[in-house]
Amino acid sequence: MSDAIPGAKEHIDAARKLAATIEDIPADTALLPIARVGVIGAGTMGGGITMNFLSAGIPVTIVEMTQEALDRGVATMGKNYENTVKRGKMEAADAQAAMARLTPTLDFGALAEADLIIEAVYESMDVKKDVFGKLDKVAKAGAILASNTSYLDVNAIAAATNRPEAVLGMHFFSPANVMKLLEVVRGAKTGHAQLATVMALSVKIGKVPVVSGVCHGFIGNRMLSPRQDQALALIMEGANYWDVDEALLEFGFPMGPWQMADLAGLDIGWHRDPARIESVRDALCAAGRWGQKTKKGFYDYDDNRQRSPSDEVKAIIAQFAAKEGQKTGRPQREIGKDEIRERLLYPMINEGAMILDEGISQRASDIDTVWLNGYGWPAWTGGPMFWADHIGPDTVAAGLTKHGLPVAPLLARKAAAGEKFNA
Numbered sequence: 454m455s456d457a458i459p460g461a462k463e464h465i466d467a468a469r470k471l472a473a474t475i476e477d478i479p480a481d482t483a484l485l486p487i488a489r490v491g492v493i494g495a496g497t498m499g500g501g502i503t504m505n506f507l508s509a510g511i512p513v514t515i516v517e518m519t520q521e522a523l524d525r526g527v528a529t530m531g532k533n534y535e536n537t538v539k540r541g542k543m544e545a546a547d548a549q550a551a552m553a554r555l556t557p558t559l560d561f562g563a564l565a566e567a568d569l570i571i572e573a574v575y576e577s578m579d580v581k582k583d584v585f586g587k588l589d590k591v592a593k594a595g596a597i598l599a600s601n602t603s604y605l606d607v608n609a610i611a612a613a614t615n616r617p618e619a620v621l622g623m624h625f626f627s628p629a630n631v632m633k634l635l636e637v638v639r640g641a642k643t644g645h646a647q648l649a650t651v652m653a654l655s656v657k658i659g660k661v662p663v664v665s666g667v668c669h670g671f672i673g674n675r676m677l678s679p680r681q682d683q684a685l686a687l688i689m690e691g692a693n694y695w696d697v698d699e700a701l702l703e704f705g706f707p708m709g710p711w712q713m714a715d716l717a718g719l720d721i722g723w724h725r726d727p728a729r730i731e732s733v734r735d736a737l738c739a740a741g742r743w744g745q746k747t748k749k750g751f752y753d754y755d756d757n758r759q760r761s762p763s764d765e766v767k768a769i770i771a772q773f774a775a776k777e778g779q780k781t782g783r784p785q786r787e788i789g790k791d792e793i794r795e796r797l798l799y800p801m802i803n804e805g806a807m808i809l810d811e812g813i814s815q816r817a818s819d820i821d822t823v824w825l826n827g828y829g830w831p832a833w834t835g836g837p838m839f840w841a842d843h844i845g846p847d848t849v850a851a852g853l854t855k856h857g858l859p860v861a862p863l864l865a866r867k868a869a870a871g872e873k874f875n876a
Contacts, residue, residue, distance in 0.1 A: 602638075673824065846867040
């Protein structure tokens with residue numbers, strides 16, 4: 454943890470307030486009434502999303518496909534409230550009142566009463582299009598239809614309906630009843646009233662909302678992607694995977710990329726064929742190393758979830774690194790923490806510059822708000838773009854060039870002109 458950059462706290466506070474402002478929508482836009490919310494899916498995300506509304510006094514109808522899944526979801530929500538009461542964070546009467554606002558059902562038609570319906574099903578475009586096609590026939594006129602997708606094209610989802618103006622993305626972060634960030638994804642045809650209503654409602658349920666345009670991964674996950682690419686490239690070139698994590702821990706992140714992979718679960722999205730090993734992740738999954746849930750992923754975990762590097766993983770990475778070295782002709786080498794940090798963080802700034810240039814984010818400070826509230830970017834820096842302004846866009850551009858990485862046009866322009874992202 455370093456000393457806070459001058460002005461970082463003030464920037465964070467101002468950025469958070471500004472994020473709620475939508476530049477091309479009048480402040481006096483009439484909001485749509487939201488008296489009841491519908492949620493499709495009672496899994497981890499659906500249940501967490503539901504709790505936000507129940508706790509804010511808004512009734513929710515939650516729909517599942519099987520009684521077993523519905524019962525399990527309702528029981529988990531009840532347990533979460535019980536634990537909140539035990540920790541002294543909520544009165545027992547308030548927890549009971551929240552659960553009393555819940556209507557669990559297997560009847561998709563029950564969503565006809567909802568003013569806002571949030572889909573929290575499997576992350577597949579075909580599945581989501583199917584759900585929205587059905588929703589279009591069931592939802593009442595004027596209802597807002599939202600997808601909790603974390604990557605997919607909201608415009609393509611909206612096109613499955615006859616009311617694209619009613620469709621937008623509400624990307625909650627896991628656990629959804631705890632995490633503050635909410636990326637509100639504005640489709641090409643999303644109506645002004647619908648967007649303004651969801652932004653205002655997000656604040657009411659205790660979230661920090663940020664508007665994002667439509668692109669793969671929106672603001673946060675899109676910037677995460679180049680960092681993950683470099684994390685993998687670094688261990689292929691000779692960096693120890695625990696050193697990659699430590700470099701970010703020392704910077705102030707709560708965890709590094711490989712710790713994060715273990716926490717999320719390495720098996721998510723895995724093809725499930727142990728004989729098909731095309732990547733380090735495939736090899737780990739085939740060996741039953743699925744992350745914290747199996748007590749072994751990139752790291753071995755004890756009963757207290759304390760991690761230690763694994764000899765088995767070192768050997769797997771060494772095999773893949775040797776093959777990669779044969780392909781590229783580059784020998785393994787020792788890589789210091791400074792290079793690791795530059796190669797993990799500078800490409801994120803670069804991606805942020807592209808997000809700004811494309812109009813996906815309204816302003817640089819919105820990117821800072823996303824990363825501070827959803828991904829654990831250290832507050833002492835003021836956020837990724839504020840930090841880039843502090844060290845200088847020219848430093849970032851020079852670092853990317855030094856490591857043979859591309860420089861986005863906006864970053865190059867800022868570097869050349871001596872300008873900042875947060876003007």
